[in-house]
Amino acid sequence: MRVPFNLALGAALVALVLAVALVSLVWTPHPHAALDVANKFAPPSAVHWLGTDQLGRDLVSQLMVAARNSMAVAVLAVGIGCALGTGLGLLAAARGGWTEEAIMRLSDLGFAFPALLFAIMLAAVFGPSLPNVVIAIAFINIPTFARVSRAAANQVWRRDYVWAARAAGMGRFAISRDHILPNIAAPVIVQMTIEFAVAILVEAALSYLGLGAQPPNPSWGRMLSEAQTLMYLAPQLAIWPGLCIVTAVLGFSLLGDGLRDITDPRLTRVRAA
Amino acid sequence: MTLLQVDSVSRRYRLPRRALMRPAPVLTAVDGVSFTLARGETLGVVGESGSGKSTLARLVMGFERPDAGRVLFDGQDNNDLPPAALRAARRRFQMVFQDPFGSLDPRRRVGWSVAEPLRALKGTEDPAPRVAEALEQVGLRAAHAGRYPHEFSGGQRQRIAIARAIITRPALLVADEAVSALDVSVQAQILNLLMDLQEELGLAILFISHDLAVVASTCDRLLVMQGGRVLEAGETGAVLDAPGHDYTRTLLAAARL
Amino acid sequence: MSYFLVRRGIGFVLTLIAVSVVVFAVMNVLPGDPSLTILGIDSTEEARAALRERLGLDEPVVSRYLAWTFGALRGEFGTSYAFDVPVAELIAERLPMTLSLAISGMALTVVLALVLGIAAAARHGGPGDWAIMLFSQLGIAVPAFWLSMLLVLLFAVHLRWLPPGGFPGWGDPLAAARALVLPTVALALVQSAVLARVTRSSVLEVMRLDFVRTARASGLPRARVLWRHVLPNALVPIVTIVGLQFAGLVTGTIVIENVFYLPGLGRLLFQSIANRDLVTVQALVMLFAAIVVTANFLVDIAYLLIDPRLRGARA
């Protein structure tokens, strides 16, 4: 099978960001929080590849650690939200009746709270922190995945091979495990990559507002909010973190598109019409 | 000897409400249908879409409960059985579906799908020899067990679906429009296969179709349904030679070359 | 028709009630003493007790919830702890800013997205389609607040065409409009990227349906097939996303108002969190959620206007 361009580019960008995040665990060019006020606003050089910020901290090291934070938030939050949401969606589709009705009404309720709003509410009550961001994004992902997986699962439940499994005497749990889950994996994975992208954006926005990562823990969003006050003095500081966000989000979003293109037969038949 | 006795069964569905104050409309899909099916016999059910023939198949398969009447299999009403016992009893009645492209899980190998009814019985024996035997009975090779459904044509997939249905050596096979999606040249092969298996295994077949010609050439007796009711029933030859109903005459006219 | 409306109407009210329960529960029932949150850990026990008394925190939870919701229905949200004025007054003062941002942003989004999405679908597979999709991919990936900063760098810092932030008040409409240009563009560019993609794929999907083939077989020109047959049918998913995006725009204003220092509800919410002004936060969160739920309800009504199948058979 020919690999579509968007899939290849998306996978490459995601791999790049993940690699940087992983490397930051064991190595950064400089300690990311090391101050060197004498050397503030340094231009790019062999020592500081992208220069330093207003406190003389190395920009590359900060961006690398921020990548780690961003990825950790996205993976944890979307992972939790996907696991719980998909579980509920499978349950709703398998049980039907009032169970399904209740799960879907609850997920409707979840849609009344955009992730940003919910995170702001949590931050107001519990104080700003990265774990709260994870909880908020995970929570908001539950109804999304419940809906996606229920819709896909209901389609699979109507297929003749599921009727055949029922005719064979398989129970609802066994059918969910053997037939439903493998056949809804594609849309769920596509949704995951999209939600990764959304999670990175939400984390950045919250950190920008000061409701996410707290100093000295670096975050692309917070680096941008600090750069904003220095925009006349050092506009270059407002460029790099933004480019990092765009790279990560673009990567996941292209990856999701590419995966959808190769798994959703409806879209690949466009030309036949 | 009677294998299946369907005793004035009815099935009603509530349709979505159209207005706030009026009660939800009710569709009577099957309305007081009775028939019997003996071991080794083939009964054809003909009717158009909405005639209730597919609902009848689901009632016989125990996928749905009748609102009235009883479905007795070997004298036992499946709806009296607890869920686990019903699942175990399913080995005696199996089903073949219409769409050969939808009746096999695309992500599972053929052997896995064919063995599914054995797994449902939670037996300890190795299913592989039984799978090989079933595949050979339907004119495929044992080696096909390792392939995926997309590697087969529509007719071959329908053979695989039949292999799955006979692997537990059932007494009854419900074939719901089992050849309707196939090309004429393949359809004849599958019909012949069903008749061969019937003789070999002593199967009773409940053969559901919209196509009178198909039913006529495969069934001992037939049942003409419309709007959930049985219009007429009898020996195939008797019904075809002296149709007792205008609708049956229309079906005959549509099938005549 | 009436049945569909009544059903959705009841659902709308029930959702609002459920939302208010969630907001109230998160803000009041979850572990923690609100007076401690508001006054901080270095406050005295007496001060906290006095505050609890003032906020009515010693009442049972249920009666506090009922008092809050019935107050909200009358337009009373309590008194802001930080500003010491009724929250309703604060909201009334800042609502015009947020609404004008959200509505002008939505209008710009819809216009941009429909033009780009339809143009891309009509040129499906060609270089125009490719360019529009590239814009849309980038638009999705760019955070609105960063785009705002770039716009400020270009149009305010370098070109000096528009103000970098702040708001001169509604007294001078031209100056007010100038102050809102960059925030509106920043909001709309990002959202229209998403909507343009939905528009394109929805149009392409409808183009594959059988009735489009029927229209072509009737010898209708391509443009007519597109405008008369494809577009109306493509609207359903587009309207769905517009509803969701209005929610996104409204919460987006929270961020954008902070980038441009605009005195709207988002800025107020942010300040209230900084001030630990829970009464105001609670009212604002409820208000934002209510706007989102209302937008989704309006989408349901829009379906009714678009699709005769939902209006019920007349046969």
Add this chain to the structure above:
Amino acid sequence: MIAARGLSIRTGAGHAAVRSADLAIRPGERLGVVGESGSGKTLLALAMIGMVPEGLQVSGEIAVGGTVVAPGDEAAWQRLRAREVAMIFQEPMSALNPLARVGDTIAEPLMVHRGLTRSAARAQARELLEETGIPQPERRLDQYPHELSGGQRQRVLIALALACDPALLIADEPTTALDAAVALRITDLLVRLARERRMALLFISHDLAAVARTTEAMLVMYGGDIVERGATDRVLADPAHPYTKGLIAARPSLAQRGRRRLPTIPGTVPPLEALAEGCRFAGRCPVELPRCVHLRPAATATASGSAACHLLGAAP
């Protein structure tokens, strides 16, 4: 008269889905095309109205009433559709715009092609509906497709196709999605309309019984080739090509009752890329000759018309 000469349709990979087909239909003639899935019958029909899907290459010549149209000349086809050639499709459920009233759908080509006003077009739409025998035609004008039954929708589609009085109506499996009784009435309607309007009818179907009821002449297609043609009743009574013989024999008939084995054609329709270069039926044919695999047989006259089979022709 509408005719195709040497019409071929190739896939992107270069496999022939239709191989140099010739056909001609005179005014008032009813021509059937019979074949199984993959026979190319639907592509042949789409080519006759210039609507072969993108990505397929069409070559050959199509003449509509004396003027030759290039298969890919979209502008020319747009002028011919509805006025010279119209088409109805298999799925009446999805072939109508669900958001448009039936009357507006039928009136639209009249307004676009004939320049009628909306009220004049609607008046004519009413007459067209009446001609198709739909009950209460006046009331249907303001109804939406979801309020009609399958048979009624097919009648609406026929009315739409007739709107600009075409010389040829192509019907692609128009009865396949309908119940037997409704299908009977639709084929009767098509026959009546072709007679009354002296309109040519190209009737595509896999159902031999429907073709027998509807048409005077027929083509039999297999693997993209027209393998046999002739008067419908004579071809059905006395088929010459081994495929036609096999197809008619394999069809369950009312004459055989109760568990009689049917004669079969061995194997299954192979995918396009696996078809033989010579006779497309090679490999499944019970009377195959060595040359069949690589040498394409020419059409040879038979008692009922002609057939392309080496057994019938003289040795090459």
